[in-house]
Amino acid sequence: VVMTQSPLSLPVTLGQPASISCRSSQSLVNSDGNTYLNWFQQRPGQSPRRLIYKVSNRDSGVPDRFSGSGSGTAFTLEISRVEAEDVGVYYCMQRTHWPRTFGQGTKVEIK
Amino acid sequence: EVQLVESGGGLVDPGGSLRLSCAASGFTLSNAWMIWVRQTPGRGLELVGRIKRKTEGGTTDYTAPVQGRFTISRDDSKNTLYLQMNSLKTEDTAVYYCVTHLMDVWGKGTTVTVSS
Numbered sequence: 001v002v003m004t005q006s007p008l009s010l011p012v013t014l015g016q017p018a019s020i021s022c023r024s025s026q027s028l029v030n031s032d033g034n035t036y037l038n039w040f041q042q043r044p045g046q047s048p049r050r051l052i053y054k055v056s057n058r059d060s061g062v063p064d065r066f067s068g069s070g071s072g073t074a075f076t077l078e079i080s081r082v083e084a085e086d087v088g089v090y091y092c093m094q095r096t097h098w099p100r101t102f103g104q105g106t107k108v109e110i111k
Numbered sequence: 112e113v114q115l116v117e118s119g120g121g122l123v124d125p126g127g128s129l130r131l132s133c134a135a136s137g138f139t140l141s142n143a144w145m146i147w148v149r150q151t152p153g154r155g156l157e158l159v160g161r162i163k164r165k166t167e168g169g170t171t172d173y174t175a176p177v178q179g180r181f182t183i184s185r186d187d188s189k190n191t192l193y194l195q196m197n198s199l200k201t202e203d204t205a206v207y208y209c210v211t212h213l214m215d216v217w218g219k220g221t222t223v224t225v226s227s
Binding site for chain 1: 155156157158172174208213214215217218219220
């Protein structure tokens with residue numbers, strides 16, 4: 001399954017919203033009814049960190065300015081008000097189909 | 112605290128072998144499916160393979176680029192996961208991460224460089 005993110009680069013003003021799109025080449029709805037779409041954040045020099053699982057569930061400790069939405073083949077990660085600590089690369093990933101696959105990444109930077 | 116610590120990376124000649132280790136702490140490895148993920152500047156994040164828990168057969172699955180060359184194993188008595196890499200190619204150069212199956216815990220990664 002090919003995961004396609006856009007944009008690949010996202011300059012944002014502090015305090016402004018940001019939105020990242022992720023599309024899959026096949027539906028990510030699993031036979032168990034769940035949609036296994038995750039979002040990860042990778043800050044410079046760090047390992048990826050899971051932010052969102054199953055489309056819209058925030059991980060513990062993730063600020064509520066991050067939200068995930070979507071269904072089927074189209075998904076979105078939104079940051080309501082970008083802060084300096086949000087700089088990094090964001091990846092979507094599906095694990096509905098084997099092998100799990102990642103998007104190319106979207107680099108979020110401050111204007 | 113749940114933690115994964117990889118080790119064993121380094122510089123190796125094309126055609127050579129390397130074994131990576133991943134020490135788990137803060138949870139019981141034997142209860143967990145585990146995966147290896149690698150990252151390169153050119154190809155981004157890429158799944159290497161997975162291993163199921165022993166109670167489910169401990170079976171492994173690999174992605175096409177590493178099938179037949181890489182082997183994932185586990186020693187639950189040592190709370191340690193392994194990645195044996197044989198017949199290494201320059202395109203295997205990457206940072207290798209040990210990750211829990213649900214991908215909620217990642218190690219810091221270990222760097223493998225395949226070059227003559």
